[in-house]
Amino acid sequence: MTQEQFEREKTYRVTLSIARTxxxxxxxxxxxxxxxxxxxxxxxxxxxxxxxR
Structure with missing residues (x-):
């Protein structure tokens, strides 16, 4: 996993966590x-x- 892929994954998960809350x-x-x-x-x-998903 590249750094860019890691950042996209992290941002997705943080954003989804906010939506879940x-x-x-x-x-x-x-x-x-x-x-x-x-x-x-x-x-x-x-x-x-x-x-x-």
Whole structure:
């Protein structure tokens, strides 16, 4: 894994964690969470993140 790939993976996971917290706190719906996940997958293109989808 290159440094760039690592940074993309890290950024994806941090962003997803924030969205998950928002979901747990009732700030967004499950459907919004799924949309956010797709958007950040497309933006950051993480190597391992695609396996978690």
């Amino acid at each position: 928002m979901l747990q706190n009732g700030l967004i719906t499950e459907q919004e969470y799924k949309k956010i996940n797709i958007m950040i997958l497309e933006k950051y293109r993480p190597l391992l993140g695609f396996l978690c």
